[in-house]
Structures are given as C-alpha cells and as structure tokens.
Amino acid sequence: MTATIGQCGVKKETDSHLFFYFCTFLFLFFSLSRITRYDVATMCGIIGYVGTRPAQPILLQGLRRMEYRGYDSAGMAIFDSQGVFVQKHQGNVQKLASSLPSTPMEGRCGIAHTRWATHGIPNDVNAHPHTDCHEQIFCVHNGVIENHTKLRIALMKRGHQFRSDTDSEVLSHLIEEAWRREQSLEDAVAYALKQVKGTYAVVISARDKKDFLIAARQGSPLLFGVCEDHSLVIASDLSAIADETRDIIILEDQEMLIGTQDAWSIRTLTGEKKDRTTQRLLTDLTTVQKNGHPHFMIKEITESSDLLRMSIAREKSTQEIHARVEAQKYRWLHTTRFIAVGCGGMFYNALIASQGFEAIAGIPSKAITGSSFRYDSLIVDEQTTVLFLSQSGETADTIAALRKAKGQGAYTIGITNVMGSTIAREADETFLIAMGPEISVASTKAMFGTIHVLSELIHAVASLRGKNHPEILNALEQIPDQLAEIVAKRKEIADLTKKYLTCSHALVMGRGYEEAAAKEGALKLMEIAYLPAQAFHSGELKHGPLALISDQTFALFSIPKDDVYEKNLSNIEEVKTRQGKVIVLTTKETEEAQGIADDMMIIPKTISLLQPILSMCALQLFAYAFAMHKGYPIDQPRHLAKSVTVE
Numbered sequence: 001m002t003a004t005i006g007q008c009g010v011k012k013e014t015d016s017h018l019f020f021y022f023c024t025f026l027f028l029f030f031s032l033s034r035i036t037r038y039d040v041a042t043m044c045g046i047i048g049y050v051g052t053r054p055a056q057p058i059l060l061q062g063l064r065r066m067e068y069r070g071y072d073s074a075g076m077a078i079f080d081s082q083g084v085f086v087q088k089h090q091g092n093v094q095k096l097a098s099s100l101p102s103t104p105m106e107g108r109c110g111i112a113h114t115r116w117a118t119h120g121i122p123n124d125v126n127a128h129p130h131t132d133c134h135e136q137i138f139c140v141h142n143g144v145i146e147n148h149t150k151l152r153i154a155l156m157k158r159g160h161q162f163r164s165d166t167d168s169e170v171l172s173h174l175i176e177e178a179w180r181r182e183q184s185l186e187d188a189v190a191y192a193l194k195q196v197k198g199t200y201a202v203v204i205s206a207r208d209k210k211d212f213l214i215a216a217r218q219g220s221p222l223l224f225g226v227c228e229d230h231s232l233v234i235a236s237d238l239s240a241i242a243d244e245t246r247d248i249i250i251l252e253d254q255e256m257l258i259g260t261q262d263a264w265s266i267r268t269l270t271g272e273k274k275d276r277t278t279q280r281l282l283t284d285l286t287t288v289q290k291n292g293h294p295h296f297m298i299k300e301i302t303e304s305s306d307l308l309r310m311s312i313a314r315e316k317s318t319q320e321i322h323a324r325v326e327a328q329k330y331r332w333l334h335t336t337r338f339i340a341v342g343c344g345g346m347f348y349n350a351l352i353a354s355q356g357f358e359a360i361a362g363i364p365s366k367a368i369t370g371s372s373f374r375y376d377s378l379i380v381d382e383q384t385t386v387l388f389l390s391q392s393g394e395t396a397d398t399i400a401a402l403r404k405a406k407g408q409g410a411y412t413i414g415i416t417n418v419m420g421s422t423i424a425r426e427a428d429e430t431f432l433i434a435m436g437p438e439i440s441v442a443s444t445k446a447m448f449g450t451i452h453v454l455s456e457l458i459h460a461v462a463s464l465r466g467k468n469h470p471e472i473l474n475a476l477e478q479i480p481d482q483l484a485e486i487v488a489k490r491k492e493i494a495d496l497t498k499k500y501l502t503c504s505h506a507l508v509m510g511r512g513y514e515e516a517a518a519k520e521g522a523l524k525l526m527e528i529a530y531l532p533a534q535a536f537h538s539g540e541l542k543h544g545p546l547a548l549i550s551d552q553t554f555a556l557f558s559i560p561k562d563d564v565y566e567k568n569l570s571n572i573e574e575v576k577t578r579q580g581k582v583i584v585l586t587t588k589e590t591e592e593a594q595g596i597a598d599d600m601m602i603i604p605k606t607i608s609l610l611q612p613i614l615s616m617c618a619l620q621l622f623a624y625a626f627a628m629h630k631g632y633p634i635d636q637p638r639h640l641a642k643s644v645t646v647e
C-alpha cells in the first residue's frame with residue numbers, strides 16, 4: 001500500500017471534534033472529580049423523563065444513544081391518566097421501537113432501560129422495567145444487587161411473587177412493602193434502598209403518582225438535565241440527555257432526585273436536603289455521531305489518525321510525561337520489576353508494554369490479564385511498578401488488580417481514555433489518552449492511543465535510566481500519516497477478504513511485538529466476524545497449530561520487514577507446503593513473500609515498538625470487512641457490551 005490521499009477534507013471536521021473532546025474532558029474533569037466512586041457497573045443504560053412533552057420519543061432517543069452499554073433487551077413504561085403502558089422485549093432498542101405506537105403515546109412521564117444481562121438470561125420477562133406484586137411500582141436499574149438472593153427469599157416468605165430471575169426485581173417489591181409503612185413514596189424508596197448491598201442507579205415511578213419520578217444512585221452513574229420548559233431527563237449517560245438540555249446535575253452516591261413536571265429536589269437516603277445547582281455542559285455531546293459512516297467502528301478507526309496527530313503534536317505532551325516521570329524519579333529508579341495489566345485487547349497492549357519496558361528501559365517486565373492478577377500469587381512489593389491499561393477505566397478485573405497491587409505497596413499507573421473513571425482516580429499516576437468517546441464495542445482507536453502514550457512513557461523512563469531512544473519520538477511523528485494511509489486502503493482490504501469468507505477458521509501469527517498485533521487481529525475476527533480465530537507466536541506453529549491447516553483455514557502472518565522476517569518466511573513455507581492459504585501483512589513487497597503469499601497487505605514501516613499500531617489497524621479493517629460481508633451487527637456484537645464492569 002502506498003500513501004495516496006490527503007486528509008484535508010476531513011481535518012476541519014476533526015479539529016472541531018478534537019476541540020469538542022478536550023472540552024468534554026474538561027467538563028468531565030470538573031464534574032466527575034466531585035463524584036466519590038464509580039465502583040462497578042456501567043453496564044446497562046437507564047433513562048427517565050417527566051415534563052410537558054410526550055415521553056416516548058425522548059426515552060427512545062436516549063436509549064438509542066446508550067445502546068452501546070448493553071443491547072440484550074430493552075423496555076419502557078409510560079405513565080398517563082389511563083394507567084401504565086409497558087413494553088419490554090428481548091433484543092435491541094430497534095425491536096422495542098417497532099413495538100411502540102407509531103404516534104407517540106400521550107404520557108408525559110416514563111422510564112426506560114437497555115440491558116446487558118448479568119442476573120437472568122436475556123428474555124422478555126427479565127427485561128426492565130420491573131414491577132411489584134400489584135403492578136404499582138415500576139423500576140429500571142443499572143448495577144448489581146449483591147444481597148438479592150437473601151432479600152428475595154425473605155420477600156417470598158412474606159408472600160411476594162416474583163416474575164423474573166433478575167436481581168433488580170427485588171427493588172420493586174422492597175419499595176412496595178416499604179410504601180405500606182412509609183408516608184411518602186420517596187421515604188419508601190429510601191427505606192428500601194437502605195436494605196440493598198451492591199451498586200445501583202435506579203429510576204422509579206408509580207401508577208398512582210401522576211407525573212412523578214424518583215432516581216437514586218450508589219456506585220453506578222446517574223445524572224439529570226433540566227430542560228428549558230422545566231422538564232427533567234434522568235439517565236446513566238450524558239449522551240442520552242444531551243439532545244434535550246445542556247443544564248445538568250450529576251447525582252452523588254446516596255442521593256435521591258425527586259422530580260415532577262415543573263419542580264425537582266435532591267435529598268439523601270437519610271432525609272437530608274441538598275442544595276444543588278445545574279452546571280452548563282459547554283459542548284454538544286450529540287455530535288458523537290457516525291458522521292456518514294455505516295458503523296461507529298469504522299468511524300473510530302478513520303478518525304484515529306487525526307486524533308493521534310493532535311495528541312502527538314500536543315504542545316508539551318512529551319515534556320509533561322517526562323516531568324511526571326522525573327517527579328517520581330525515586331520510584332522509577334528503584335523499580336526492580338514492571339508488570340503491565342489489561343483485559344481483552346488491552347492485555348495485548350500490556351504485552352507491548354512489558355516487551356518495551358524490558359527491551360528499551362531495561363526493567364524486568366511481565367504482562368498479565370486483570371483476572372489472573374487478581375488471583376495469581378505474583379511477587380509484588382514497593383519496588384514493583386504496575387501499569388493498568390483500560391479504555392473505559394471501569395473494567396472490573398483491572399480495577400480489582402489495581403486495588404490488590406496498591407494493597408501490596410506497588411507504585412500504580414493507569415493509562416485510560418476516560419477522565420474521572422475509577423482507574424483514573426485510584427492509580428497513583430494516570431496518563432490520559434485523548435482519543436474521544438469510543439462507542440463501538442470493539443475497541444480500535446483507544447488501542448492506538450494507548451500505544452502512543454505507552455511509548456512516550458517508555459521513552460521517558462528509559463531516558464531517566466540513562467538510555468536515550470530518540471527514534472521513538474521521531475517515529476511517533478510519522479504514525480498519524482501512516483495510519484491514514486492504511487485507512488485509505490480499506491476498500492482494497494475489504495475486496496481481499498471476499499476470497500476468505502468461506503473459511504471456517506483463521507490462524508493469526510506474528511513474532512515479537514507483532515504477536516500482540518496477531519492476538520488483536522484474532523480477537524477482532526472472533527468478536528465482530530464470529531470467526532473462530534487463534535493467534536500464536538509464529539515460532540509455535542509447528543508445535544501444534546500446523547495441524548489445523550486445511551482448505552477451510554487461512555493463516556494470516558503479520559511480518560514487518562525486520563530482523564526476524566526471514567524466520568517468518570520459513571513459517572509461511574511450512575503452511576504453503578501443506579496447501580494452506582496464506583495472507584501476508586507486511587511492510588514491503590518482497591519477491592520472496594510474493595512467491596508464497598496468496599494475498600498481501602502492505603502497510604508502512606515504523607519502529608518495532610510502534611509497528612503494532614499499524615498492523616492492528618490493518619487487522620481491524622480486515623475483521624471489519626469480514627463482518628460487513630457477513631452482515632453482522634459490528635458495533636454491537638452478540639453477548640458483549642462496551643464496559644465489562646462485572647467479574
């Protein structure tokens with residue numbers, strides 16, 4: 001592939017996007033820094049509306065904007081003078097939308113939910129809203145009620161009848177019971193929530209309370225906006241209310257919002273009144289759109305080059321990282337062991353981090369997944385530095401690993417895309433990647449942004465330890481244009497995939513840093529194209545995986561033209577000798593590779609530490625094209641959700 005396009009047409013738009021992202025970060029910084037904790041559970045999206053307009057379209061639009069949080073089922077309850085209208089279904093928001101009346105219902109109060117199932121399979125009954133025995137109370141919930149089994153057994157003994165298998169349903173029954181005793185619905189909700197252990201963001205309404213909503217949170221995000229006509233929109237996510245208003249309040253743990261058509265107040269669960277004023281959201285979050293792309297995934301890959309360009313060129317970014325490393329000189333100079341931790345795709349970036357810290361900064365290093373770190377007996381002490389990589393900053397296993405490492409005295413560092421996230425707040429030192437919101441479930445641009453910050457960190461630590469590697473910063477400057485070159489060739493990549501659509505299995509291979517890229521390529525093929533795919537170090541091929549080569553398989557080798565290139569060519573020969581199909585992803589069209597590859601993808605060359613940014617981009621585009629040809633949903637692969645906040 002060669003560089004062919006100029007990005008001028010795109011740039012203006014992206015400049016304004018970047019401005020928007022920075023403003024958003026600033027806004028989030030000032031607002032989220034006031035929040036005590038987001039422990040777990042950013043999965044599922046909840047929304048409520050009470051005001052002067054029909055609730056149905058407002059709730060539906062909010063659900064659409066939050067769908068990346070979960071799409072196993074969706075439901076809505078609309079309250080009007082006739083009673084309550086409830087629709088809930090297994091499946092995504094579109095399925096719910098098609099079951100709703102085409103002329104919006106009159107009701108000016110309602111609640112809605114989009115679900116990523118934790119307790120209870122995704123089906124119609126387990127979809128939210130959940131109600132009590134008499135269908136009086138309706139509740140949407142995001143979080144995990146940890147003591148739900150105990151509560152459910154006790155409630156059942158007292159005669160309550162449950163319909164669903166969810167943990168959430170206990171809330172409606174607890175409130176039903178409390179309302180018999182308490183004067184007001186808000187006191188009943190407060191009483192019920194005090195019995196709950198775990199995390200929740202809830203929006204609640206009742207059949208007999210006209211135009212009245214209660215919302216509360218503990219550990220799960222929840223905020224509300226006040227519209228010009230005094231209507232209220234309450235949601236898990238800023239994006240879900242941004243169509244309606246920019247005047248918002250972020251609820252804090254243990255706080256309850258009591259809202260009617262034209263008034264609202266906040267109190268704590270213990271009854272203390274809170275005086276809060278709205279903050280004006282300076283940016284237009286509704287601009288987080290696909291911008292003409294068919295999917296967020298391709299939009300996010302496409303914009304990554306411009307975002308990285310601005311991030312790399314950001315005034316003082318390198319100096320800032322150096323200064324922060326210098327400020328922790330003692331820690332870095334006394335680090336005898338470096339461990340990088342991440343889950344899923346971010347674990348592959350952890351592999352790159354560990355190789356880089358060992359090879360370039362000279363610190364013995366290891367990479368491990370968050371789930372292994374939690375339970376493995378690793379040697380971690382005051383001389384260990386542990387790096388946590390997470391786009392969302394909310395991945396449960398990574399957070400648990402962070403807390404464990406801190407507990408053992410390690411120096412902890414986070415690299416994340418989300419300011420104010422748990423990892424950003426709890427790590428001793430946090431570096432943010434400025435890649436803007438990532439909506440597609442499959443992570444793309446955040447992978448590249450992480451490798452960028454990681455490489456600057458390795459550069460700074462290596463310098464501190466007396467090893468100068470100017471080639472890292474020089475190579476970084478070229479990366480945005482090189483990424484743009486690859487993206488410009490996405491049609492060619494898409495055409496190439498067509499030949500392999502009948503294959504039922506893929507092997508993806510690479511050596512050194514490219515092993516991480518190969519793993520990312522295989523993960524994306526599984527995640528969005530549902531193609532069984534395995535990744536290996538190419539040197540491992542003849543120790544087993546070779547047995548899988550058949551006319552149903554293709555082998556994809558990521559082999560930049562480097563000092564192990566010849567060895568990789570021998571591995572390819574081994575596949576060709578057995579009539580296997582081979583795709584070579586490389587940096588130079590050599591005669592040897594041409595002679596043995598069925599197809600080639602040529603990408604620009606950079607230093608080996610940064611090469612995975614480019615290889616991963618090509619492999620993501622390959623998987624994207626594969627999934628497109630197969631007609632899969634791409635942004636919302638089955639069974640998955642964006643933030644994995646449960647163990």
Ligand code: F6R
Binds near residue numbers: 346347389392643644
């Ligand atoms: C893969 C993917 C996931 C995430 C993983 C970690 O495309 O998106 O494997 O990389 O769930 O998520 P974060 O980075 O939010 O910790």
